[in-house]
Amino acid sequence: MNRTRRFAFAALALFCAVPAAAQDPGELQRKMQEAYDCMTEANGLLSSPETRAAGVETYEKACRLYGEVLAALPEAALPETTRREWTMIAHYNIACARSLQGRSDEAFAALERAIAAGWRDLDHMNKDPDLEPLRGLPRWKQVVGKLEAARNAKLIEAAKRSLARGKLFDYDLEVRTLDGETVRLADLRGKVVIVDYWGTWCAPCREEIPHLVALQKKYRDRLVIVGIAWEHGNAADEDVERVKAFAKEHGIDYPLALASDPAELRKVPGFQGFPTTLFIDRSGTVRAKEVGYRPYPVLEALVEALLAEETPPAPAKKTPPPAREDWF
Known part of the structure; x- marks a missing residue:
């Protein structure tokens, strides 16, 4: 949840330079913030049995707002990096809402969509209290496994790229x-x-x-x-x-x-x-x-x-020069 709040303020600065006529990004930003505010309010309402029903309904409103954002994002006049970030956050927060509503199948589906969109913060996911209802379920391991595989694939690609074509530095052991x-x-x-x-x-x-x-x-x-x-x-x-x-x-x-x-x-x-x-x-x-x-x-x-690289040839042995023959 803190990720979303930080993101919302960053987005506010991002769009200061957008011309006044470009209303679509600003409207989506407003919905992202409103959805987050609903998530925060719903968290408080769920803490009391008397207001739990209202909390569930407020989560429903947050999911509806995130859904509207997701539907509009493909055509929105946004930088591609912002589009991906908002897609990840919307799906992730829908997963949190569905988790706390007790709708685990929908929560897992949203979580998998967040991962497909590029979510890689496994540590955050493992510690997020909103996802606690999911962590004891068998499907949790499957989802975490997908995330670990995706994250490792990215690390592997980066590691292979890091292999220097030549000598990185002189070294002897x-x-x-x-x-x-x-x-x-x-x-x-x-x-x-x-x-x-x-x-x-x-x-x-x-x-x-x-x-x-x-x-x-x-x-x-x-x-x-x-x-x-x-x-x-x-x-x-x-x-x-x-x-x-x-x-x-x-x-x-x-x-x-x-x-x-x-x-x-x-x-x-x-x-x-x-x-x-x-x-x-x-x-x-x-x-x-x-x-x-x-x-x-x-x-x-x-x-x-x-x-996988070819085995380098063994260093050639130095052949001693032939013995000198002096002719008289």
Whole structure:
């Protein structure tokens, strides 16, 4: 609901420049605001048994107004971005009204139309008290699944576009793992490599770790993941044991190293925060840098895109020049 109020005031500013003769957008804006005001009034009326019937009727009025807006939008003289935004909000708020009226089938139908129109705010949807009556119903998972799929598809597309055509930046890796092995990027040529900078204290890192574990399991023969833990620069025995315990608890079976020197973080230009995940192609070139949590489909899309590229030829071995023969 707060989204709608902010939108209404923004729209007011948007149309200050519209000529006086262009009445249609202004009328639609008025109806959007009136519908929102009805939603707000109905919320208050529903809170009392004595006024519940009036609240249901007020929601009905809001839905009617939103319906009129939706019917007029295709022909309205509006920027396309505004048309899409109003379409999403109208359908979403109809879903809220129908939810609170107890008309779940109509609420779900409106919610799906909002998603089809471009609604992607899953967090808002999951927290909106107006949709609470729907969240315990089986169809809720289906609708949320559609939204997650649509949102992930957009993220995947953006992730693939983010793959640099060439080298993103110079990068080299040589670390000693917690198991005492040495991992060198130069030795991993021919495989896609993920280098994950993370920490046990970092909530988004912890959320993303299971995705990396799943990727390593699925692409084991073609993908190498290296985790570089940063425990605020500490590398005492207790820090090592904490990382090892975390790895055991979460089933991490790829190499882990513990960094204590900030120089390790400075290998990534403009290092911003955790997690920072590098995607390196089979020639050893950094092609993408993702900062922050990413859902599994996005991470997998980047791996798949790199795996789909042709395997670079092995570097030619230098042939020593023939021995010089001196003729006398």
